[in-house]
Amino acid sequence: xxxxxxxxxxxxxxxxxxxxxxxxxxxxxxxxxxxxxxxxxxxxxxxxxxxxxxxxxxxxxxxxxxxxxxxxxxxxxxxxxxxxxxxxxxxxxxxxxxxxxxxxxxxxxxxxxxxxxxxxxxxxxxxxxxxxxxxxxxxxxxxxxxxxxxxxxxxxxxxxxxxxxxxxxxxxxxxxxxxxxxxxx
Numbered sequence: 001x002x003x004x005x006x007x008x009x010x011x012x013x014x015x016x017x018x019x020x021x022x023x024x025x026x027x028x029x030x031x032x033x034x035x036x037x038x039x040x041x042x043x044x045x046x047x048x049x050x051x052x053x054x055x056x057x058x059x060x061x062x063x064x065x066x067x068x069x070x071x072x073x074x075x076x077x078x079x080x081x082x083x084x085x086x087x088x089x090x091x092x093x094x095x096x097x098x099x100x101x102x103x104x105x106x107x108x109x110x111x112x113x114x115x116x117x118x119x120x121x122x123x124x125x126x127x128x129x130x131x132x133x134x135x136x137x138x139x140x141x142x143x144x145x146x147x148x149x150x151x152x153x154x155x156x157x158x159x160x161x162x163x164x165x166x167x168x169x170x171x172x173x174x175x176x177x178x179x180x181x182x183x184x185x
Contacts, residue, residue, distance in 0.1 A: 022173040023162055028058060030160040032112075038156075039119075048121060048147045052116045053136040054153060057170025059113040061178075064167040068145050069093050071133040075117070079106045086142045093142060 020053075021032065035051035037043075044050045053067050060067070065085040075083045082105040084095050098105060108119070120135050131139070137145060154164040179185070 005027060020134050021165070021169055022176045023058075023157075023165075024171060027157075027160055027162040028117060028173060031058070031162070034156055034160055044152065045169075047138070047145050048127070049120055049136045049138065050137070050145065050148050052120060052150060054156070054167065054170070056113060056116055056136075056152075057167055058106050058173055059110050059116070061174030062107075063099055063171060064146060064149055065099060068136055068142055068149065070135045070136075072117075072135055073133050075109070076106075078109055080113075081106050081108055086146055088146065090141050090142070104171060 001101075005184065010147050028090075032055055035055050038051040039048070042048055056062065056067050056070075057064065060080065062070075062082065065088065066082050069084045069086050070080065074083065082098060084093055084097065086092075087094050087097045117135060124132070135179070149167055153167040153169075157163060157169075
């Protein structure tokens with residue numbers, strides 16, 4: 001009497017091996033070099049800052065949906081406060097809330113993260129007629145930027161000889177680095 005309309009209900013979820021979920025230190029550095037090269041050559045003309053946003057995933061351990069909504073006004077001294085995210089489901093920016101709902105997160109800005117922020121300011125100043133508080137966005141089309149980041153990342157991994165992965169591996173790699181350094185979770 002039961003009719004199954006979605007056969008994926010019984011599909012076994014294929015889990016990637018652990019070594020494919022994070023990048024090695026060498027792969028991470030290769031990815032940074034590739035991202036800077038893409039940025040300098042304007043490889044993604046519509047979303048020229050997507051390469052720098054990808055590096056920021058690894059520098060701050062952010063989710064892709066969080067990095068695209070970062071604002072300059074979120075910077076407080078040597079920290080950045082994560083307090084919003086892009087909801088793909090609703091195609092909207094969810095203000096004053098975080099993805100997991102555990103409240104705002106304060107993250108120490110690394111020297112590379114500060115360099116990226118300085119470069120994005122310079123880029124906005126030199127190239128954009130549209131003035132925004134967003135660090136990586138050059139327009140209001142969050143979906144397009146988010147999709148470009150999700151599509152570019154696996155190809156970038158392939159280019160550097162790493163397993164194809166999702167931008168979420170930036171967060172996993174960041175967390176793995178903290179655990180390896182004996183940082184208290």
